[in-house]
Amino acid sequence: MESSQGAAVTTNWQLLCMHGWGSDQRAWNGFRRSCELRKWPLRCFERGYGRFPAAQPDWEGPGRRALLLNSLGMHLVPPQTLAAAEAVVLLASFGRFVPSGAAGRPLALALRRMDERLAAGELPQLFADFRIRVAEPQPVELLPAGVEDGPVQAQGLARLRDDLAVLAHCSDLPASFPQAAPVLLVEASDDQIVHPLSREALRQALPKATVLPLDGVGHGLMVPSLPAQVLQWIAELR
Numbered sequence: 054m055e056s057s058q059g060a061a062v063t064t065n066w067q068l069l070c071m072h073g074w075g076s077d078q079r080a081w082n083g084f085r086r087s088c089e090l091r092k093w094p095l096r097c098f099e100r101g102y103g104r105f106p107a108a109q110p111d112w113e114g115p116g117r118r119a120l121l122l123n124s125l126g127m128h129l130v131p132p133q134t135l136a137a138a139e140a141v142v143l144l145a146s147f148g149r150f151v152p153s154g155a156a157g158r159p160l161a162l163a164l165r166r167m168d169e170r171l172a173a174g175e176l177p178q179l180f181a182d183f184r185i186r187v188a189e190p191q192p193v194e195l196l197p198a199g200v201e202d203g204p205v206q207a208q209g210l211a212r213l214r215d216d217l218a219v220l221a222h223c224s225d226l227p228a229s230f231p232q233a234a235p236v237l238l239v240e241a242s243d244d245q246i247v248h249p250l251s252r253e254a255l256r257q258a259l260p261k262a263t264v265l266p267l268d269g270v271g272h273g274l275m276v277p278s279l280p281a282q283v284l285q286w287i288a289e290l291r
Contacts, residue, residue, distance in 0.1 A: 064117055064288070064290075065092070065093060065115075065117070066117045066119050066140075067093065067112065067114065067118060068095040068096070068120075069110055069119075069120050069130075069138075070095065070098065070120075070122075071097075071098040071121070071123065071126030071127075071129055072098070072100070072124075073123045073126050073145075074213070074216050074217065074220055075183055075184075075199050076102075076200070077099060077103060077104070077105050077199055077200065078098075078099050078105055080123060080199070081095065083277070083279070084280045086280070087280040087281055088284065091284060093116070094113075094114075096110035098129070098130060100129065102200045102205060102209045103203040103204065103205050104203030107212075109131060112134070117139050118137055118138050118140070119139065119142065119287050120134070120135065120141050120142070121144065121283070122143055122144065123144045124147075124246070125150070125216065125219065126146070127146050127147075127148075127227060128227060129216065129219065135227060135230060135231065136229040138234055139231075140234055140236075141230075141234050141236045142237045142283055143236065143238050143239065143262075144239045144274055144283075145240070145241050145272050146238070146255065147251040147252065147254070148254060148258050149223060149224045149254055150220050150221070150223055150247070150248075151248075152250040152251055152254075157248070164217060167179065167217060168218075171210060171214050171217070176205055176210075180201040184196055187271065187272045187273045188273045188275070189272075190271055191275050195273070226259075235261075235262075235290055236259050236261070236262035236263070237263050237286050238255065238263070238265065239265045239274065239279070240252060240264060240266045240267065241267050241272055241273075242269065242270060243268075243271050244272045246271075246272040247272060265286075267279070
């Protein structure tokens with residue numbers, strides 16, 4: 054679309070974001086500030102694990118549709134929302150979390166142990182341990198607050214356990230994944246949560262994706278410039 058003077062009109066995007074397991078909408082605060090600069094609306098899904106109630110926003114208005122999915126978020130977003138996306142950003146994500154065969158057995162065992170700890174009410178220490186792994190090799194103090202930052206009621210605990218089961222059993226891209234949409238894969242080179250085999254499998258499942266590797270960074274993707282980089286990639290799409 055062009056103005057009467059022939060200059061290109063900037064495309065407006067709307068962003069929907071889904072956080073990962075054990076997290077909440079505060080994971081997107083850095084993106085929120087960057088979106089405000091571009092005047093792009095950003096709305097966040099919320100699983101309702103802790104202090105924030107569950108929320109399921111939907112696409113609104115004429116803006117083009119970009120979906121930002123962190124970690125397990127690709128498997129938690131509603132299928133119809135995923136299918137309608139015109140661009141997808143996968144941040145430290147995966148199709149299958151637990152690799153098949155012997156490589157995946159330690160991870161499967163760790164997930165079962167996490168569920169046992171949730172059932173036993175060992176939330177403070179569980180999330181303290183989990184957050185260290187998410188942050189490594191960076192300081193855990195740099196992570197945005199998550200579930201550990203407030204009371205977890207029975208409904209939130211049940212959802213944590215349900216989503217942990219999704220984590221354990223997801224095996225591929227969701228059936229509703231928009232195969233024609235451009236995809237940006239943001240990878241953490243020192244990710245202590247996503248197995249290297251799972252990261253490679255996602256690349257193979259999305260061979261046309263743009264890959265943004267981040268050196269020296271853990272699963273938490275604590276890179277101040279990342280929101281601007283991601284939004285610039287979206288802005289340059291045609």
